[in-house]
Amino acid sequence: MRRVRALPPGVRLAHALEPLYTRAPQPFVGLLALRLGLPAREVLRYFRAGTRADFAKHVGGLDPMQNPDASGCIGIVPGTLLYALVRALRPSVIIETGVANGVSSTFLLGAIRDNGHGKLVSIDLPFTIDGDEPAPIMPGTAIEKEQWSPVPRGRDHGWIVPEYLRASWDLRMGDARELLPEALGEHEAVDFFLHDSLHTLDHMLFEFRAAWPKLRSGGLLASDDLGRAGVDPLQRFSREVGQRFYAVGGLGFIRKP
Ligand SMILES: C[S@@+](CC[C@H](N)C(=O)[O-])C[C@H]1O[C@@H](n2cnc3c(N)ncnc32)[C@H](O)[C@@H]1O
DSSP, rough: OHHHHOOOHHHHHHHHHHHHHHSSSSHHHHHHHTTTTTTTTHHHHHHHHHHHHHHHEEEEEEGTTTTTGGGTBBOHHHHHHHHHHHHHHHEEEEEOOOOOOOOOHHHHHHHHHHHHHEEEEEEEHHHHHHHHTTEESSTTTTOOOOOOOOOTTTTOOOOOGGGGGGGGGGEESSSSSHHHHHHHHHOOOOEEEEESSSSHHHHHHHHHHGGGGGGGEEEEEEETTTTGOOOOHHHHHHHTTTTOOOOEEEEEEEEEO
């Protein structure tokens, strides 16, 4: 309870209900769909399909609810929610920041494959482990220890994404500060944006402000790790753009009108 009280007020309820949401996600998923103006029955049908999907078995061992070594991965329930939303929205272009092992990327790419349409651009700042510290691989970059999600030794970032989903994947390595504006600039519009990289107020606001103008009408801006370190970037950003945000567990969403 103390952990929840330390969070910004706008995300406390979603965090307090997270254990319930994880055990019985469907009512939460249906309500979120309605709030986002999406067909709830269709989203729920896709959600159920996502729980049975072939790729779910690849990422099952990396659910932070089951495996403490998987902290930082998005989790199977939120990953399946992303899958269902992408199925319902049928986006052409998805951009995500923050790949680590590649759990969220797997769910997004699975939905693209099942839609038969779309592509995913993922951006991640790679690092290696030097003793107990994260050490950046790319010259001129830095990574904060509180923000790392180590991948197993000898594995590349994104290693968990199965080969059969990779055809629609454009994985780019580097700092989102540089690569996100670059990727956005290459596309006329983006349909779905997911932030899961550096969870600081400054960086999250930077990403939201960069992505929003490129988001098409009806598109979705999503952010993981809401309320981390007591910051409330999505809530602040929602006020900035005059749109409501909706949170379920640690994931929050704003739909562009
Ligand atoms: C929470 S993990 C991502 C988890 C992933 N979405 C999943 O579901 O498995 C955060 C990732 O963001 C990366 N990262 C941290 N700072 C970054 C930055 N400035 N630009 C791009 N990626 C960054 C980290 O290296 C790490 O791999």
